[in-house]
Amino acid sequence: NAGVTQTPKFQVLKTGQSMTLQCAQDMNHEYMSWYRQDPGMGLRLIHYSVGAGITDQGEVPNGYNVSRSTTEDFPLRLLSAAPSQTSVYFCASSYYGRATNTEAFFGQGTRLTVV
């Protein structure tokens, strides 16, 4: 099993450009989420989804869009990149609800720099 796969691993954007960070999981997990990790700020939730067609905002959603058309994929779109979005982005997945095991699995991260 590949687990959670994120692409790309590194990306440099110019201010105002848009891009999509890809996330795919092969564990049939209902719950998927996107975090950003910044020095001194810890992990902050951007958006999450509890199943195909269902998404919701997390703690820091502004400037980001998500959609969930399949169980496997949960892309994160940056609409108009800003230097404040320079960060490391992580995608995570887990089972949802009163499942026996809601262990969260993470991708390897995307290091994004906006210049």
Next chain:
Amino acid sequence: KQEVTQIPAALSVPEGENLVLNCSFTDSAIYNLQWFRQDPGKGLTSLLLIQSSQREQTSGRLNASLDKSSGRSTLYIAASQPGDSATYLCAARMDSNYQLIWGAGTKLIIKP
């Protein structure tokens, strides 16, 4: 609002020592608590998951405990090795909405 705190923020110990990392949370209504390891520039690797009904979990040299009534979890590392050097994060999954609430992590350095 749930808050998760990890103290200390950094810890440096000689190789071979047993050590304890602490994680405290303010709201006892958690579904489970998970410990992760993060190496520099890498993703998060799950170490141990403790359900709210459990008291502890063990994996190799690692033992995690959970005391909901006192709002504490500890990660015990036995016979530490330089390869254990990393940042350790704990996250509490809330009973209400299943979201993970994160601690800021403890950066652990094991000196050879």
